[in-house]
Amino acid sequence: MEGRRKGGRKSLRMGLGIRERTLDSSRTAILEAAARCFHERGYAATSIDDVARALQSTKGRIYHHFESKADLFAEVFRAGMDMNYVALEPLRNMKGEAHQRWRRFAWVHVDQMITTRAFQRVVWMGVEMYLTGAPTPHQRALFEELFETRSRYGDIFRTLIAEGRENGHFQFANLSVANQLMFMTLNSPIFWYSPRTGETRADIEDLIAQVVTCAWRGLGGTEGAGK
Amino acid sequence: MEGRRKGGRKSLRMGLGIRERTLDSSRTAILEAAARCFHERGYAATSIDDVARALQSTKGRIYHHFESKADLFAEVFRAGMDMNYVALEPLRNMKGEAHQRWRRFAWVHVDQMITTRAFQRVVWMGVEMYLTGAPTPHQRALFEELFETRSRYGDIFRTLIAEGRENGHFQFANLSVANQLMFMTLNSPIFWYSPRTGETRADIEDLIAQVVTCAWRGLGGTEGAGK
DNA sequence: TGATGAACATACTATCGGGTATGTTGTCAA
């Protein structure tokens, strides 16, 4: 799950000099700028120069850290997924019924969609690009591993709603369809959410609650149950 | 709502020669090929040559019928919306309670998303491009009218669920949020549906029913009500 | 303190794709 650097080289020195301390921050800055650009304009319409401009920098800096445009995109994808896994980590050993755990998981997921939406949008785009099979064989190989990681993440929720249905807390006809519809609802903020001026954390949590409730109902969850 | 041709010229002759009879079919063929290409690769990643190749033809044919790539895209957008309006037409003077009418409208809408999904995907992309404001001022002007048409289409559903809530058949916190979530569910087939071999109309209708039910529940509709 | 390499910036190349200018063919009206 850890992203390997260009060339996979590693420093052998002990301790961190300025270079080591700034490397990650520079790399992270590039990833964030790239996420914003891809988010706003899409993959094809975003040029490396666009990303460089957003950084008030030049191409050289980007190609120093990333092999290609596809590689940069893939690393943004990876970063977005890593954020999701990290956010879910505190809940991984949570106890309780599946439908209750689902609610907590879904809440965190929607929170991620809102607070890191540029990255999450890139994840969405990456999945789409992979499924439509547009990229070259080389890029497909690059994405294969990332896509599998994404699938495992999706399976977490899929398993929860399947278990919830067996326990009678969810009711739906087809698991795959229900899973798709659920994720569409939970992911939807990446499309329609945009921060409002003067927005508070409470406002955002109110939004999250509405989204989770909608998905919950869509799964046939009984009203008022699940905390 | 009627698409004007390149230059807006019209034949003054009476009757239809071969030219007139084949014009629309040729134009329609281009629109369909363009819809497929845009659907598969997105706007920026689709070249005019791609569309031409899909038609086993060349650029000249496309530029003979459409002024530019943006214009071609806009016409696919328009065609997609026209299909939706046409499909809803038979229901426009339907009587009954709002929530019941909503169900019928939603059913037809989802049916459209599945059976004309390439065009509907373009409509989605067009709305997104308009909202993110990527295009040039000229393209914005081109899309302004189309976007307003799209908004009016959306208002049909928005009005229905607002009325349904007043009548106590729907329950949700915020109208705009509920509307967004509803459309995400109803539109979602354009992302995950793909025709299966040996699929029957009954299979599709089963799918539609699941999607509509999910959206219905998400709106807080009471189980079993609304036909 | 000088050599080395990381972290960039600058300058350049090559390709691809939107758009145009022009050529070709078949149809229809007169």
Added chain:
DNA sequence: TTGACAACATACCCGATAGTATGTTCATCA
């Protein structure tokens, strides 16, 4: 039958952009 024009195909132009080759600076370490 002939001139005109629609409906294309072909050939070309040019700007944008992914990628590269080469400079430059500065921290680090021997």
